[in-house]
Amino acid sequence: MKKWLSPSLLAVFFVLSAIGHYMDWNHTLQFVLSAVAVVFVAGFLGRATESVAHYAGQRLGGFLNATFGNAAELIIAIFLVKEGLFDMVKASLTGSIIGNLLLVLGLSILAGGLKHKVQKFNITLAGLNGSLMIVAVIALFVPAMFLNTHSITDKDTDVLSLVVAGILIVSYIAWLIFSMITHKSYLDDVTEDNEEELPNEHAPAWSKGRSIFYLVLATVMVAFVSEWLVGTLESLTEQFGLSELFVGAFLVAIIGNAAEHSAAVMLAMKNKIGAAVEIAIGSSLQIALFVAPVLIFVSAFTAHGTMDIVFTTIELVAIAVAVFIAKSITQDGATNWYEGLLLLAVYLILGVSFYLV
């Protein structure tokens, strides 16, 4: 494992894919180089997250990972919003939410469950996460229902979108105050005791300061490499006749969430399922409650006008379906391999449906 993640190979492939991208090499070559680079930087990010989680606790570590993971997506999406590509933005937000709730969470639970019979995490936090997810679904679902069944002016649609976006951001900030300040100890993972490892085996190789620096560095690298890879993908997928919806909601989302993937699965296999769940669910909540609303506010200042909060019916169905099954599976605070498999089954059903439409 150490070999694979060796810093020199990481640097070589990162630099090669950077050169490939800016020199506009052959797209297939660009794709191969940046795909290999993603593997290395995601592995690097996973180690950095784990190290930070060691110092900061599972939940804060999970939050940091989710935030750094989504920073890349937010930046990419702002560029798309500036160009008025609202449909693609919504497709990739949808894909990011379901990708985290089904693919990242599913793989983590499956991988962790194959090594450990039953994995437990904080049931109170699971319940709160579930309620937050339902609020997110409601906030996306209600405007769409009202606008589909009633005629309403464009101006009122903008007002509704901005008000709902404001409510979501306030809810998210209140959540941070609640979970990090007023009820921090209340939510502290009850299973953390069970997860103590032998100190010599798992003591992180890096100091606290260096871990944080590496976390930031790795996240930035993931952001760059992801964008380069996405750039090549779009031209490659044209060859294969894939729809924009499928590319946005699945391919882009899978690659854009590489950071969450690698970190969450790695933590789950070390029986830190609480941190893995926090990354997967925390990341999807951040997308729905913070990234999406921020994009709506940003769009209000662009030449293309305000991006409304109205997602398409199949996007809403996909999000609602992902939330329901993820909530059902996590609400008892215990996971096993079969539950991971169920999440992946739902992801597959959605993927095939999006692919065929």
Add this chain to the structure above:
Amino acid sequence: MKKWLSPSLLAVFFVLSAIGHYMDWNHTLQFVLSAVAVVFVAGFLGRATESVAHYAGQRLGGFLNATFGNAAELIIAIFLVKEGLFDMVKASLTGSIIGNLLLVLGLSILAGGLKHKVQKFNITLAGLNGSLMIVAVIALFVPAMFLNTHSITDKDTDVLSLVVAGILIVSYIAWLIFSMITHKSYLDDVTEDNEEELPNEHAPAWSKGRSIFYLVLATVMVAFVSEWLVGTLESLTEQFGLSELFVGAFLVAIIGNAAEHSAAVMLAMKNKIGAAVEIAIGSSLQIALFVAPVLIFVSAFTAHGTMDIVFTTIELVAIAVAVFIAKSITQDGATNWYEGLLLLAVYLILGVSFYLV
């Protein structure tokens, strides 16, 4: 606090708003007088409920409060049914259900949560309440789905409405038998012990008989003042160009539930969250399972024909959304301020949507 609720001021404003109503004073003056009167009588009702709850236990006290609170709404609605104003009846039933589940429950949990870190109540009762709420949603949702997707005669629609109404009333009566007789002790609030106060501090000022008399008196006063206030509101809102749907589902419902509001929030702040939840959820269940079906049966004897049970799509969405988030938040039998805020966020989203439509 005592000053505020002083009986003489209460009487003065009640009488003034009565005179204003029957003498048909200027509407703005009427509005101000009755709005102030509502504050006093709601406070009075809150104290009476609390006193009765002291003698009767939290659950029976909550049930009594919910019943007296809804008696006013039932009476007003019967008058509306007699005049054939079925749409307004359904809008106000919808508003009453979501007002109790989101606004009353949300404010109670938020206010209680700001004073007490975590508040606990009977988890078994929460689960049963959740199941009952889902049955109520199903009973409203299924007929609407069937009638929207299939052509069906008016007579069959009446039959379906009456049968479903009958099933709901039977379910509600069975619920009373279950919760008050066969499984009374099973449901007794497990947290009641934690909530014992120092006897000299909270011993009610009134005897048992006087408390019950005051409860009835206060409820009747709330009913009258609410109606007077509603009367002025309708003409006032015309000036501001508000839709009937918004007025019926939000303004009327908020004022009509003043009794539940004041009692529930006051109990929550005294850490009697079990009684507060019982008032809020119990009241909305009573609306859905008893008040609405009774109105359908009453309508069958009026000149305007049977009121069908078919709510509009956005009313159904509002009710379903309120039930899902309330169920998600209460099902673990513990609440905190953030959960109250989430309920209020959903109420705000629905309010803005109804306002703009």
Add this chain to the structure above:
Amino acid sequence: MKKWLSPSLLAVFFVLSAIGHYMDWNHTLQFVLSAVAVVFVAGFLGRATESVAHYAGQRLGGFLNATFGNAAELIIAIFLVKEGLFDMVKASLTGSIIGNLLLVLGLSILAGGLKHKVQKFNITLAGLNGSLMIVAVIALFVPAMFLNTHSITDKDTDVLSLVVAGILIVSYIAWLIFSMITHKSYLDDVTEDNEEELPNEHAPAWSKGRSIFYLVLATVMVAFVSEWLVGTLESLTEQFGLSELFVGAFLVAIIGNAAEHSAAVMLAMKNKIGAAVEIAIGSSLQIALFVAPVLIFVSAFTAHGTMDIVFTTIELVAIAVAVFIAKSITQDGATNWYEGLLLLAVYLILGVSFYLV
């Protein structure tokens, strides 16, 4: 009781209804004979199941009962698929799912709850069953949503149906591996200890081998008698002008699930609610995750082409509604008579709606 189930009377009515069926006697006479025979064979099956459950444990016994009960339905449905009667197949699958989740489960919980104040069963198993049910709903709901909102070729519809069917079968096989092999002991009913009876009172009358033989024999007899009864019903219901949808989803399903009915209710009354729940929910899961997908694969080899997985809107609503209320009621691992009544209320609402459409 023994008298009623006496083997000679059972044999007489079974043979009489067989003769009636193959000699094509008067339909009303056929109906009476086979209806009486159903009562006897269902009772026989109930005793055999109980005896096997004694040797095999509640969960395996429940699984065996569900499987043998559904074997009959699968065989009947294959004949219908061969004749291209896809709509009737889907109606009867729908009826079987909601019949098990609402009628069988409701009657079991009600009957058991009238004898025992509160009945408990394995809460972990209940949670997993709930998640599986949600996956089943998603698998039926997502393709229907995508196909209703987008134009899609017939070939792609077939591909989608076959892929989803494949995912469901894999999920079901993985569930058997999980619940019977890798996590068998984890799921073993925690309440089994509470349900030990006095050995002399309940020791089964039959040996292990004989019990299994009787279970197979009784299931085969139920399959035959059900089919004979269904045959007469179809001509009888024509006289009364019932719709195919109602007959398929209610009458056929009720009779076709006679085996599950009798066994589950009998077990619930003996306080073996865990086995009763396993029969009811296990049977409906088997229909959704195994029987329906197998029928889709079978249809691909028939002259009528592949049966798609797209159920009608009201079928989907009925299934979703049944799953939500069943999940809500079972998720706390405890049941009482009122919860049984709620399930029956929902079944009645659906029944009346289907009848009137």
